[in-house]
Amino acid sequence: MDGALLRSLIPNVLGILVRRGADFAAAEDAVQGALVEALRVWPSGSSPNSASGPDSVRDMKGWLVTVAWRRFLDATGADTARRRPEDLVDEEPPPGPVPAADDTLQLYFLCAHPSLTPSSAVALTLRAVGGLTTRQIARAYLVPEATVVQRISRAKRKVSGVGFDEPGDVATVLRVLCLIFNEGYCGGVDLAAEAIRLTRQLAAATDHPEVAALLALMLLQYARREERTEPGGSIVPLVEQDRGQWDTESIAEGVRILHEALARGQLGEYRAQAALAACHADARSAQIDWAQFVEWYDELTRLTDSPVVRLNRAVAVGEADGLRAGPAALAEPGTALPHHAAVAAYLHERDGDPATPARLPTEAAGKAANLVERDHPTRQAARLTVRRHR
Structure with missing residues (x-):
């Protein structure tokens, strides 16, 4: 059985039970039980129109509704046992196709x-x-x-x-x-x-442009997934990634969805974020139009006024206007952000500043949320220390 197809039906099945009067918590438990039962009784690999499974997606949905509703009734048996059988007739799922409403x-x-x-x-x-x-x-x-x-x-x-x-x-x-x-x-x-x-x-x-934009953003970022870390789990900076290994199909779909979302009315937060991701995806080498990035970060700052966005903008400013302009832009978000030291270390090192203190990446490593994030600044600190002692 196609588990992804089966799980895609859950919102509709759960909605039907709730609209029939089932409490949300009990209905959700019943649907989970029906899902487990479906995975048990429908053979692995079966699909709609197979001899061993339901004949169609509509039949799959109907089967899940029937099983889930009966499980709901079983779970509330302590109450129904005190009622006359004739009073329970209306609780059985009505015959015929299930409602087509999408909840x-x-x-x-x-x-x-x-x-x-x-x-x-x-x-x-x-x-x-x-x-x-x-x-x-x-x-x-x-x-x-x-x-x-x-x-x-x-x-x-x-x-x-x-x-x-x-x-x-x-x-x-x-x-x-x-x-x-x-x-x-x-x-x-x-x-x-x-x-x-x-x-x-x-x-x-x-039909919401920000929903479409978020989907585009996810696709564009997911396209880089295989290149974001080394086999051992270490982070690979964007400028060092092999762009030829990015998923071009996901990029193409993400860009198409983004263009459709951008064509619809006022700019939104996720449309601006997706546009930034598309700028990276469109650049087939590390030679990036950083001025365009600064423009998009200006738009995103206007929309969110987020310190994290300002931090990322500082990187773009440093790349677009000269790497020494980046540290000046770092003053805007302040030093309290966890990644502030990491960004400062990156800009100083990219500028070739021989006085770049190893304490910056060391400080960044200390603020990392996990081992993967800690690895890169730790190696950066070691590299800077070796360079200073040559």
């Missing part, structure tokens, strides 16, 4: 509700929309499974009283998807690929 967008809104913490929203989205098990989520984030169970349980309790038809905030959903994408991949689940799949699904459910 994907509302489900995204619910899982990214503003009342949830980012970690809870991410866990609930991966579970309820993505169809991942708690074990898969725990392995991906390298946390105990009990932690994921607690996050999902808390999230379900908080959104239990939220109406399924209440309006939601697309921007909040996009932030959650960004959090998933930025975790990359580990523990057997490629979270970046999963974020792309979920964003595609969201893009199909809503």
Whole structure:
């Protein structure tokens, strides 16, 4: 059975159960159970129109609705056992095709509700929309499974009283998807690929230029995935990556989607970010038009006024206006940002400043969030120390 195809049906199946009156938490558990059952009884590799599986995607959806609804009824058996059989007739799924309504967008809104913490929203989205098990989520984030169970349980309790038809905030959903994408991949689940799949699904459910732009941004960044690290896990700086090994199909798709999004109205944050990624992708060598980068960072700064954006802008300014202009631009975001020392070390070293202090990359290594991020500045500090003592 195609697991990705199966999981793509989850939002619709869950939406149908909720619209029938099932509590969101109980409905989500029932859908998870139906998903596990489908993976068990449908042979590996079977697909719609196969002799051993459902005849079509519509039949797959109908099968999941039927099994999930019965599981929901079983789970609420303590209540239904006290009721007369004739009172339960209406609780059986009605015959015929399942409703064609698409509740994907509302489900995204619910899982990214503003009342949830980012970690809870991410866990609930991966579970309820993505169809991942708690074990898969725990392995991906390298946390105990009990932690994921607690996050999902808390999230379900908080959104239990939220109406399924209440309006939601697309921007909040996009932030959650960004959090998933930025975790990359580990523990057997490629979270970046999963974020792309979920964003595609969201893009199909809503005609929103920022959703399309985020999808373009993810595709353009994911195209560089294989070249971003060495086999041992060390980070490869962008200027040192083999651009000939980037995924040209993902780049082409990302650029096409971005152009369509840019043609639609006022510029947005993700459209500006995707434009920056496209500038990198379009440059088939390290000879980059940095002046164009500065222009896009100016737009992004106007939209977000983010210290991180200003930090990245300082790199572009240094490359475009002379590397000694970069450190001056570094004064804007301040020195408190974790990557500030790393950027300062990069600009000084690129400028060939013989007095570049090894303390800068050493300081950057000390502020790194993980071993992979710590490796590059550590090697940079060692290189600078050797150079100074020659």
